[in-house]
Amino acid sequence: MELSLIKLPPIIFLKRAILLFSCFILSFLLIDLLFPFQPKIQYSTQITASDGTVLHAFLSPDDKWRLYTKIAEITPLLQKTLIHKEDQYFYYHPGINPLAMIRAAGRNIFSGRRTSGASTITMQVVRLLEPKKRTYLNKLKESFRAMQLELHFSKDEILQLYLNLVPYGGNIEGIKAASLLYFGKAPQLLSLAEITALTIVPNRPSSLHPGIRNEALKIARNQWLTRFGKENLFDSNVIQDAISEQLMVRRLSAPKQAPHLALRLKKDLPDQPIINTTIKIQSQKQIEEQVKNYVNRLQSMNIHNAAVLVINNETMAVEAYAGSADFNNPFDGGQVDGIRAIRSPGSTLKPILYATAFDKGIITPKMVLNDVPTNFSGYEPENFDQHFNGQVTMEFALANSLNIPAVKILKEISTPVLIDKLKKADFQTIRKQSKDLGLSMILGGCGVTLEELTRLFAAFSNEGELKPIRYTMETPVSKKGEQLVSKEATFLLNNILTQVTRPDLPSNFDNTYHLPKIAWKTGTSYGKRDAWSIGYNRKYTIGVWVGNFSGEGVPELSGANTATPLLFSIFNALDYNSSKGWYQMPENVALRKICAVSGNIPSDFCDHQITDYYIMGVSPYHKCQHLRYVFTDVAGRISYCTYCLPENGFVKKTYPNLAPELIAYYESKKIPYLKLPPHNPFCERVFREGAPLITSPNDGSEYFIQTNEPQQIQLSCQTGNDVQEVFWYVNDKLVKRSAPHEAVFINPPVGRVKISCSDDKGRNSDIQIVVRKI
Numbered sequence: 001m002e003l004s005l006i007k008l009p010p011i012i013f014l015k016r017a018i019l020l021f022s023c024f025i026l027s028f029l030l031i032d033l034l035f036p037f038q039p040k041i042q043y044s045t046q047i048t049a050s051d052g053t054v055l056h057a058f059l060s061p062d063d064k065w066r067l068y069t070k071i072a073e074i075t076p077l078l079q080k081t082l083i084h085k086e087d088q089y090f091y092y093h094p095g096i097n098p099l100a101m102i103r104a105a106g107r108n109i110f111s112g113r114r115t116s117g118a119s120t121i122t123m124q125v126v127r128l129l130e131p132k133k134r135t136y137l138n139k140l141k142e143s144f145r146a147m148q149l150e151l152h153f154s155k156d157e158i159l160q161l162y163l164n165l166v167p168y169g170g171n172i173e174g175i176k177a178a179s180l181l182y183f184g185k186a187p188q189l190l191s192l193a194e195i196t197a198l199t200i201v202p203n204r205p206s207s208l209h210p211g212i213r214n215e216a217l218k219i220a221r222n223q224w225l226t227r228f229g230k231e232n233l234f235d236s237n238v239i240q241d242a243i244s245e246q247l248m249v250r251r252l253s254a255p256k257q258a259p260h261l262a263l264r265l266k267k268d269l270p271d272q273p274i275i276n277t278t279i280k281i282q283s284q285k286q287i288e289e290q291v292k293n294y295v296n297r298l299q300s301m302n303i304h305n306a307a308v309l310v311i312n313n314e315t316m317a318v319e320a321y322a323g324s325a326d327f328n329n330p331f332d333g334g335q336v337d338g339i340r341a342i343r344s345p346g347s348t349l350k351p352i353l354y355a356t357a358f359d360k361g362i363i364t365p366k367m368v369l370n371d372v373p374t375n376f377s378g379y380e381p382e383n384f385d386q387h388f389n390g391q392v393t394m395e396f397a398l399a400n401s402l403n404i405p406a407v408k409i410l411k412e413i414s415t416p417v418l419i420d421k422l423k424k425a426d427f428q429t430i431r432k433q434s435k436d437l438g439l440s441m442i443l444g445g446c447g448v449t450l451e452e453l454t455r456l457f458a459a460f461s462n463e464g465e466l467k468p469i470r471y472t473m474e475t476p477v478s479k480k481g482e483q484l485v486s487k488e489a490t491f492l493l494n495n496i497l498t499q500v501t502r503p504d505l506p507s508n509f510d511n512t513y514h515l516p517k518i519a520w521k522t523g524t525s526y527g528k529r530d531a532w533s534i535g536y537n538r539k540y541t542i543g544v545w546v547g548n549f550s551g552e553g554v555p556e557l558s559g560a561n562t563a564t565p566l567l568f569s570i571f572n573a574l575d576y577n578s579s580k581g582w583y584q585m586p587e588n589v590a591l592r593k594i595c596a597v598s599g600n601i602p603s604d605f606c607d608h609q610i611t612d613y614y615i616m617g618v619s620p621y622h623k624c625q626h627l628r629y630v631f632t633d634v635a636g637r638i639s640y641c642t643y644c645l646p647e648n649g650f651v652k653k654t655y656p657n658l659a660p661e662l663i664a665y666y667e668s669k670k671i672p673y674l675k676l677p678p679h680n681p682f683c684e685r686v687f688r689e690g691a692p693l694i695t696s697p698n699d700g701s702e703y704f705i706q707t708n709e710p711q712q713i714q715l716s717c718q719t720g721n722d723v724q725e726v727f728w729y730v731n732d733k734l735v736k737r738s739a740p741h742e743a744v745f746i747n748p749p750v751g752r753v754k755i756s757c758s759d760d761k762g763r764n765s766d767i768q769i770v771v772r773k774i
Contacts, residue, residue, distance in 0.1 A: 033143030260323025307338025346523025454543030522559030660718030
């Protein structure tokens, strides 16, 4: 029987081929759907500067230096060299190269051993993602996965995956990690010689280990470069230059700049392989060096640390972030982030208080305040230098950081109003402490961070607009912020904080070219534990903290002499002789004549007048009352009220209209002042206004005295200029008559005690205290 082959017509063969191919495609898609290939790569976290330079790098979760390489970092030179060496048909095959596979299989069969492979770049990516033993079955799986990759990723993305995963010896993976850790540069800066060296290392990672087997690596590199020349991949002169290039390879440390910010952002953005910060690399390096050198000079004074934050006022971008003087110093708390550490602010909150008072219409810059000892319901603050200045202008009080005027203003606007302002400015610790804060908060009796303070002062530079700080390039620039205080108030504030005739100007900067044109405020916390200096101009706001993270106080520590020199030095380094303009006067701010003695609108007896800024429709409009008219006899020995004024024999004179607290200060310091003559003793008028103010003891307070050691309580008061004598009563019994400012001491009874003080005009004040024995 004769067998014959049945010949299929071409059309049937074509149909069956199409059917077979369609079945293959459908099967492939079905398997792809059932067994998807979803690579999950754990990259190292990179913290980059605003220009893309790597500031800081962290190991991946599996302890690899596997730095994510962006497509933009793969230069045409790198791409051309790698593809020519590894897979010349990369852009034409579907993940596998059938011709190369047939050729490799033939060679292996005829030689009886494995002589060559046919792995494409895509197949190598699969092997790097899913390492398996080299078998034919695994090769089949690898080929399928390669086609899956080609289905879901572009060629550029596959090339990017390869360059992110390719091993370079030890725990270094990927072209970017190799470029940084072997050559100290970004991939886009590699030369042809360096690229060639790196492309051949993955094939022989042990024998060509960079930094260890450099000579062998150089020989292999030059062999490949010669081959590239023969294959006309590059011009001969380019090849010769690459061959003659020295191979300078050594294992380098990973970048470790801005460590505090890097740790912070890594924690906040744990799944982001590249965190693009707003840091300017040169500014960061410069400030880190300045802070370290400055603190080294302070070591002999037992001052061991500092922190600096630099904000660009136009974009609110942080351009430098130095959390401590030396991150690697464990003895002085170098790893503590001083920018986020909660510390006492000293006097640095006073500007927001005064700006709020401007907006409330309570004060103007040249309004006169009394800087004298004052008892605020038991709270008796002192100035930093423990001296008092008597009558001072508001701008003098702020520029000289006087405490008593600040506490008086806070009491007038109320603590809750200031707390709400600081909550609005996102002071987190103050938000938590708000129920427990009192008048002492304005002198440092609260917790703040350098970050919060610097952002607050940046609002003063931006005409009172509070904007969010930007740490990453992805954070959008806020065009409009929240109005914290008015632009009129910030203008008045900026004028005051720009003054250079003030005690917080370091002596070595006075009248020298080293003084930058900035507005600034210093602060020193209680116990001299924290020194602050926050300054700003149109372009930058810079916050400086100096001290010890341990909280140890140092007698020499102060905002003026410890923190401000560093602030000035940084301003001179970053923005010396800035071309940016200064602050322009808003339309709603104007100048007016005022009395130089009181700062109020002049009365007919104000013979010394000056000009002062004021906010139209907001600032107070009080007539000056620093003097008062008094009727006396011709000799000036007796004064009369309108009730007892005689028909003749009297004159009208002016006398100082002094506040009782100021009179008490003059009396205690023996400062002479013009006193009112005694009132007409025959006058029967009953006076009701101006009763004595009892300053000791404190109304509503509890006092504990020991049974075996009886203790006395001091009675003191403040009275007007017209009082000659006061009368003290305990439980409505007279115990003492004295001069108004004479201290009186009593042995109080146990229990609830009523204390009264009456003056020689019949005016009376009462308080209640509780006395207990222990």
